[in-house]
Amino acid sequence: MISTTQTAQALIDKFSLTNVPLLNESFVDTPTVLNFLKNTPCLIQKNTNAQRIETKSIISISPKTICRIRPYQREVVDYTVGLNHVKPSKVVMPCGSGKTFTGLCCVATLRRKTLIITNYKIVANQWKHELFKYFDVQKDNIQCIGDEGFEFNEKADITIITYDTMSSISTMKSCSIVRKILMTDFALVILDEAHKAVASSYFNMLSYISGCFLAFTATPVREDSEMKRLKYFVNDEIEVEAKELIENGYLSKIFCQTVIVPTHPVLHKNASLTYTEKLIAAVINPNKIEYLRSILQTMFDEKHKILVFCDDIWSIKYVANQIKKHFKIIGPVCMQTTLPEREKSVKKFLEEDHEGKIMFISRTGDEGIDVPSATKLIQICTSWGSRRQHAQRVGRVQRPANNNLVCEAITLVSDKTMEIVFSEKRDNYLREMGYDVTTEKIDVKSNQKNMKSIVDLIKKRKTFGKTLKKDIEKKKGSKSDSRKKVIKLLK
Numbered sequence: 001m002i003s004t005t006q007t008a009q010a011l012i013d014k015f016s017l018t019n020v021p022l023l024n025e026s027f028v029d030t031p032t033v034l035n036f037l038k039n040t041p042c043l044i045q046k047n048t049n050a051q052r053i054e055t056k057s058i059i060s061i062s063p064k065t066i067c068r069i070r071p072y073q074r075e076v077v078d079y080t081v082g083l084n085h086v087k088p089s090k091v092v093m094p095c096g097s098g099k100t101f102t103g104l105c106c107v108a109t110l111r112r113k114t115l116i117i118t119n120y121k122i123v124a125n126q127w128k129h130e131l132f133k134y135f136d137v138q139k140d141n142i143q144c145i146g147d148e149g150f151e152f153n154e155k156a157d158i159t160i161i162t163y164d165t166m167s168s169i170s171t172m173k174s175c176s177i178v179r180k181i182l183m184t185d186f187a188l189v190i191l192d193e194a195h196k197a198v199a200s201s202y203f204n205m206l207s208y209i210s211g212c213f214l215a216f217t218a219t220p221v222r223e224d225s226e227m228k229r230l231k232y233f234v235n236d237e238i239e240v241e242a243k244e245l246i247e248n249g250y251l252s253k254i255f256c257q258t259v260i261v262p263t264h265p266v267l268h269k270n271a272s273l274t275y276t277e278k279l280i281a282a283v284i285n286p287n288k289i290e291y292l293r294s295i296l297q298t299m300f301d302e303k304h305k306i307l308v309f310c311d312d313i314w315s316i317k318y319v320a321n322q323i324k325k326h327f328k329i330i331g332p333v334c335m336q337t338t339l340p341e342r343e344k345s346v347k348k349f350l351e352e353d354h355e356g357k358i359m360f361i362s363r364t365g366d367e368g369i370d371v372p373s374a375t376k377l378i379q380i381c382t383s384w385g386s387r388r389q390h391a392q393r394v395g396r397v398q399r400p401a402n403n404n405l406v407c408e409a410i411t412l413v414s415d416k417t418m419e420i421v422f423s424e425k426r427d428n429y430l431r432e433m434g435y436d437v438t439t440e441k442i443d444v445k446s447n448q449k450n451m452k453s454i455v456d457l458i459k460k461r462k463t464f465g466k467t468l469k470k471d472i473e474k475k476k477g478s479k480s481d482s483r484k485k486v487i488k489l490l491k
């Protein structure tokens with residue numbers, strides 16, 4: 001005899017599911033159904049044509065007096081939504097042009113039940129902050145994944161979650177949240193950083209959500225070919241050109257420079273180093289660190305607020321410790337940094353104290369983190385040459401700060417390493433987007449004499465990934481035990 005829980009059956013009925021695999025050959029529970037949805041896209045194509053939604057209930061939201069919409073933002077709102085209709089669209093807006101604010105203006109114009117999906121909790125909190133800053137809404141009707149003890153409320157007018165919320169079904173609480181979202185009837189779904197939505201782990205679950213979609217992104221490219229999946233959610237497209245915004249003073253003009261520093265032969269010719277270890281060696285190249293220190297000194301003295309990006313967690317900690325010997329820095333902010341610590345670091349970076357600031361940050365700062373006062377960007381590690389990632393980072397410093405209409409993005413690469421190949425790929429993409437990009441080869445030599453010690457350090461390093469894998473294995477064990485107990489009770 002096959003047993004099915006009430007909540008699992010509700011999901012099966014709503015989506016007319018068949019062939020849901022059985023657990024232990026006799027039992028179907030909610031996690032089983034959700035796992036099936038996560039691995040199977042919805043077979044019914046969404047309606048991507050303009051849709052009228054008069055039947056949806058109106059929510060209470062109105063702009064405050066400080067809410068001032070720019071002409072290009074108004075154009076996006078008028079194109080995509082009206083009082084009673086939505087045109088499912090991909091909205092391409094440059095970094096720093098106010099995608100969050102524009103998205104909220106769409107919500108305030110439509111005034112219907114809305115789900116907003118973004119990439120990180122810190123970004124979700126920024127959406128919530130912008131909402132309360134510029135619009136009059138009842139706080140009890142707004143829920144955000146960043147709220148303490150978040151529990152999904154089907155009656156909330158606006159819900160703000162992350163993509164990971166939709167893919168995480170490892171606990172009973174997370175299963176309950178995802179199930180309730182799937183069972184809720186939304187009028188509007190906003191995909192922030194929409195290029196992430198097409199990843200299989202997210203796309204499959206999103207395809208079951210009700211509502212008309214607006215897909216916002218600054219970089220409609222991926223290194224794979226999955227962007228075509230976005231057409232499942234949207235049919236139209238509107239793009240705001242960065243060039244026009246720069247001409248009108250809404251964005252700063254940005255100069256991008258790739259600086260090539262020499263690399264000691266021990267670091268790039270060493271046969272004992274693996275491919276990954278050679279990439280790490282290119283990042284912590286002592287000559288690169290020495291040049292980084294010198295340009296940071298100049299920028300710091302000029303009271304700039306500087307973001308230093310590094311993809312590799314071990315490397316960012318190593319380089320940050322070297323720079324700490326000369327400057328007081330913020331961070332490093334990375335995957336191991338808790339949400340409160342991240343928000344504290346960003347707040348400290350944004351303080352208006354007319355002093356130079358340096359914040360070390362990993363790829364967690366690529367998308368959505370709001371640092372409008374940053375004027376200088378330095379990248380010391382962009383290991384895989386992602387065009388999207390590079391453009392996102394450049395956008396972090398493109399908002400005009402203190403009437404500064406010119407900003408700078410510098411990428412440091414080690415000569416005779418794979419970093420050269422990656423940088424050429426990224427720079428070509430930026431040129432296609434209309435950015436000014438120059439390349440300079442400089443001669444700098446650090447005081448580091450013992451290169452063998454650097455090699456030994458790289459080989460002995462402990463990676464975040466290995467620690468994370470151990471934690472996951474522990475959690476899997478406890479989850480398996482609890483699942484067995486549930487099955488036993490239901491039998």
